[in-house]
Amino acid sequence: KAGVTQTPRYLIKTRGQQVTLSCSPISGHRSVSWYQQTPGQGLQFLFEYFSETQRNKGNFPGRFSGRQFSNSRSEMNVSTLELGDSALYLCASRYGTTNTGELFFGEGSRLTVL
Amino acid sequence: AQRVTQPEKLLSVFKGAPVELKCNYSYSGSPELFWYVQYSRQRLQLLLRHISRESIKGFTADLNKGETSFHLKKPFAQEEDSAMYYCALSVDNYGQNFVFGPGTRLSVLP
Numbered sequence: 001k002a003g004v005t006q007t008p009r010y011l012i013k014t015r016g017q018q019v020t021l022s023c024s025p026i027s028g029h030r031s032v033s034w035y036q037q038t039p040g041q042g043l044q045f046l047f048e049y050f051s052e053t054q055r056n057k058g059n060f061p062g063r064f065s066g067r068q069f070s071n072s073r074s075e076m077n078v079s080t081l082e083l084g085d086s087a088l089y090l091c092a093s094r095y096g097t098t099n100t101g102e103l104f105f106g107e108g109s110r111l112t113v114l
Numbered sequence: 115a116q117r118v119t120q121p122e123k124l125l126s127v128f129k130g131a132p133v134e135l136k137c138n139y140s141y142s143g144s145p146e147l148f149w150y151v152q153y154s155r156q157r158l159q160l161l162l163r164h165i166s167r168e169s170i171k172g173f174t175a176d177l178n179k180g181e182t183s184f185h186l187k188k189p190f191a192q193e194e195d196s197a198m199y200y201c202a203l204s205v206d207n208y209g210q211n212f213v214f215g216p217g218t219r220l221s222v223l224p
Contacts, residue, residue, distance in 0.1 A: 003157075033212070043200065043214035056211050090158065101204070102148070103212065105158040 002027065004106035006091050012112045018079040021109045025072050025093030031055075032074040033103065034066060037088040046089075049074050078111075086113045116141045118203050118215035126221045127191050135186040135218050137175075137201030146204040147184040149175055150214075153197045161186075161199070171195070191222045 033048035049068035
């Protein structure tokens with residue numbers, strides 16, 4: 001079974017630009033969540049989508065948004081990029097009928113904002 | 115608010131020595147706790163979860179609700195155990211459904 005796939009793996013943007021990251025979950029998984037990983041803050045929860053609906057949201061500004069498609073693939077978007085948005089963005093999927101259970105992570109998209 | 119703490123950023127032990135990675139949590143409900151591990155150049159992956167009460171790669175963890183702890187233990191560390199370890203709390207509400215601790219880097223010396 002293929003694992004969680006994230007694209008692109010690396011990208012460089014400048015301040016003020018926007019970026020879209022993509023995540024394809026494990027087949028059959030309906031829940032996709034996003035995390036931001038930085039050396040200073042560790043892993044921080046961004047949001048979770050289940051059946052195309054945002055089910056949970058972390059404490060990030062409105063510049064961070066996401067969506068999920070009918071095939072469970074998810075995208076997250078960051079608008080008006082700031083230097084502090086430089087991070088590894090991890091996507092995780094799970095079967096997701098409840099809010100608990102093991103997460104399966106992708107390898108991440110490393111965003112550098114110059 | 116839910117919180118997970120891991121007091122040690124870095125833990126170094128010699129091969130064959132016992133190892134204990136500490137994790138404490140704060141949560142008013144019934145917690146579901148996990149240990150995730152990230153080996154060098156690999157993705158974050160589940161090591162074990164408290165409800166399964168199993169031993170993975172020689173590691174065990176016991177949930178102590180009185181002390182709100184979920185420490186990870188292994189009696190004899192191996193060099194291949196060197197990795198970043200994250201304790202995680204899963205909460206069944208509509209807020210942060212997974213709260214991760216800051217992580218502990220375990221270095222097993224030869």
